[in-house]
Amino acid sequence: MTDAAHNVASWIRAHAEAAPQREALIDDERRLGYAELEARCAAAAGLLTERGVGRGDRVALLLGNRSGTLELVFAAARLGAIALPINTHLAPPEIAQQLDDGRPSLLFHEAALGETAARALALAESAPPAIRVGGTGDAYETALAAATPHTDILAVSPDDPMLLMYTSGTTGVPKGALLPHRKTRTNSLNAQLFFGTGPDDRILTVVPLFHSFGLGILAIPALFSGACVVLQAHFDPVEMWRAVERERISYLGGVPTMFRGLLDALDEERPETGSLRFLFTAGAAIPVEFIHAFEARGMRLLQGFGQTETSILCCLGAEDAVRKAGSVGRPVHHAEVRIARVSSLDRKPSNWETCDVGETGEIVVRGDLTMLGYWERPQATAETLRDGWLRTGDLASRDDEGFITLTGRARDMIISGGENVYPRQVEATYEAHPDVHEMAVVGVPDERWGEVGRAFVVLEAGASFDPEAWTAWGREQLASFKIPRSFVAVPALPKTATGKVQKFLLLDAERGNERD
Secondary structure (H helix, E strand, C coil), X not given: CCEHHHCCHHHHHHHHHHCCCCEEEECCCCEEEHHHHHHHHHHHHHHHHHCCCCCCCEEEEECXXXXXXXXXXXXXXXXXXXXXXXXXXXXXXXXXXXXXXXXCCEEEEEHHHHHHHHHHHHHCCCCCCEEEECCCCCHHHHHHHHCCCCCCCCCECCCCEEEEEEEECCXXXXXXXXXXXXXXXXXXXXXHHHHCCCCCCEEEECCCCCCHHHHHHHXXXXXXXXXXXXXXXXXXXXXXXXXXXXXCCCEEEECHHHHHHHHHHHHHHCCCCCCCCEEEECCCCCCHHHHHHHHHCCCCEEEEEEECCXXXXXEECHHHCCCCEXXXXXXXXXXXXXEECHHHCCCCHHHCXXXXXCCCEEEEEECCCCCCXXXXXXXXXXXXXXXXXXXXXXXXXXXXXXXXXEEEECCCCEEECCEEECHHHHHHHHCCCCCEEEEEEEEEEECCCEEEEEEEEEECCCCCCCHHXXXXXXXXXXXXXXXXXXXXXXXXCCECCCCCECHHHHHHHHHHHHHC
């Protein structure tokens, strides 16, 4: 059943009518009350309409943390269109790949990324018209001022798509997770329950809005609750603490690598933090010592677990943050979360077996917070979604109180500085290099980034081992966080009888060499 009330854009209008002057959104350039944000969303929707965007069309956003990013997300939703956030750290070939796959009708890009956008558009087979945002002569602001506001909010069904967010797979080909209005609403309800968010709260968001963490866990749920979102464009721990003091921040979120810098800056700056109710982290496991370090300074560091396809799945509450440090918490309310025995997952979901306490299995989830599927990837969708159940690919165990602890990943993924790195994409990219015959990339611990990639390389006959050249070459093909931090030459990759690379043997052999 379609209804405008199912459309997430209706939230902004409702708050604008109830409390028009209440602050909604603050960035480096403007402070907006809810009435002002509603007016800008309507103008942005008018801008999109005038350029032919309608129901089901995609709108690409190569944007940072600014008000325009959220305005365009809600403006697209208002029309029944689909916002397509793009990671601003990607290289032009990667951006072009997403443009060709998602085929957006428009591309909005940061003025500072003009050259990157131009190179990506030149590489794309179907290049959409582009609109520059920010900088001198801001084309977005000019178009916004000239647009006729689109005040209607389209009636949609809960299953109508709202976001298309790309997350690479083990095949190395990025897949777009198609996320419906119901998922955004359900995730916002879960966030509201866990964070206790209300209209008086002020949420600092430095995590990029092109990530589901920044957009789907921090910013959108805050606006759902009528709170104020304070955006910062770049991570600077000193500036974050100054914003906490200046804006009376209620809570902030960050990936684990950010909290080391925040801890150091906290001791140096000694800001007034009395407004903070807690800190929140997700994206990778947080070292337990960080939890204790912030606790010793009078601050509670909470954590959660989720993924783009589901958003929040588990949360570790304030009352258990220290007692259960190392766990990602209990499952959220608005979802059915299980740990399924891996040996049973080749059967129908009705025959999946639930793991016993302490037994490792794969986290599976069912409910309104799951994606619709992968954009134009029916096989990948069928592998992940089974009769309403979504296989996360994450391995975990639970204790006798229901707290879940991650133990590994069924899918071959590295989390480096909060960014997902899929080794197969890196391997496939480097195997196009004339000197590389084969490559296997594995994650290794790193004090700063949590994990980084290490590449084991089988050279082509007569080729030279040249890590510096490969690093430079990689910068032209991949985002910098995806480039392996070290390269190791090996005569061959260890493989199973069916040809699958046994990456654990590579690390075992390396450890053995170090001992020798």
